[in-house]
Amino acid sequence: MTAETLPGRWVARSRTSDDVRLRLLCFPHVGAGATAFRAWIPHLPPGVELCAVRLPGRENRLAEPLLDSPDALFPLLDPALETLLDLPFAVIGHCSGSVLAYEYVRRLQRAGGPPPRHIVLSSAPGAAVRQINDPLHLLPRDELIARVSEFGGMPEAVSSDADLMTMFERILRADYRVIELLTYSTGAPLDVPITVLGGRRDEFVTVCEMAAWSEATSKEFTLHLLDAGHYVLYKAAATIGRLVREISEAGNDEH
Template identity: 65%
Template sequence: MNNRWIARPRRAASPRLRLICFPHVGAGAAAFNSWLDHLPEDVELCAVRPPGRENRLREPLVEDGRELLDQLEPIVAPLLDVPFFVVGHCSGSVLAYEFVRRLRDRGAALPERVVLSSAEGPTVRQIDDPLHLLPRGELLRRVVKYGGMAEEVLADPELMDMFERILRADYRVIERLAYSPGPALDVPITVIGGRRDEFVSQEAMSAWEAETTAGFELRLLDAGHYVLAEAGAVIGQLVGGEA
């Protein structure tokens, strides 16, 4: 089960730190593989792989965020025996943050840091135009515009069928998941964003400052909304203790 839910592409014999990473909508664990080049040997990448993709294609998709986290929690628990970061990329930030709030509410070990990207803070989050309800063509075009899917997919009917199914389920998870109530986390939060992001403003990303009592920083990169590749170097700095 662990091999299906969590990908650990380069295991460390004695990890100093683990990164528990939640991918963006439509993606799987492989989305984070490019980060390996930026990580020290003693930092272990543990990427979440939801059902319905990569080596879990035959498994039914999960369309409820709380159900997904219920299934994931006992799988991740044994990995929290060393210091860890929780990381959410783009839409995966919603699940990442809610996962940390669950850890806090259960009295479990908390991460050394929460790292989120290209996402608005909970106080300003609004779902006015649910993507999971969009017609097929508009849904796929919107995702291509965000930068998380190659435009060539639109010309391939089989790929479109597969991606539409995954995207619609993933957006149902993200868009229907409300953050649980409670006080701000006593965990530092770093938000990574693009200066040219046309979908999430710097003000909306800065709203995450209200969700922590332990320090907040916003790192802006020369990028648009989709900052996965550029964020790898920032992650490397954070886990290496660099400013």
């Protein structure tokens, strides 16, 4: 392991006590960072540690260069997360973070690593129906900002500050380029249960597209629809807490 792949650099952890029984590896959406998951912490059951991925070029890694391709990201991310796999874990991603989360599990499977206990994805089309018809990372600045604002992903503090907007634009382009260049690893369906959360008022991903994740698993598939829009995962902390409790207790029942 090198300084570039130290877990403390790549992961923000909610607790490091000895009573952890389940870890949640959380992958943020384009433009976001580890703090996107902070609101979940009070809702998690005892014995669960939230481990949010910290990508370079933002938050406490602001001074580091952005990574703008899967080939640049995963060779650093994979070993950084490896030391967290000594305990049972689940993987969670929202929107474009679902793309990273699913591909991470695929890569882990291919490398012979341990499977997660559960995968939770949100507001993202299933791997079988995902299409990149209009790469956002190539759009002119005004069009890119307009699209992100349309999604509801433009922080108010950023939109009112020209310097922050310039910095945020660079982050968006790098993150979108990673997602849009990524081709899912092929193989048999994962032998891991998948739960998908979606908003009934999501204007960007249809229920049918979210239901297509059922093809990615040979185990149980569940689709939960909530009264929310596209950013359902970050506004459903209590729902996440209940789901994580079920995942944790299901694992306890197996032993």
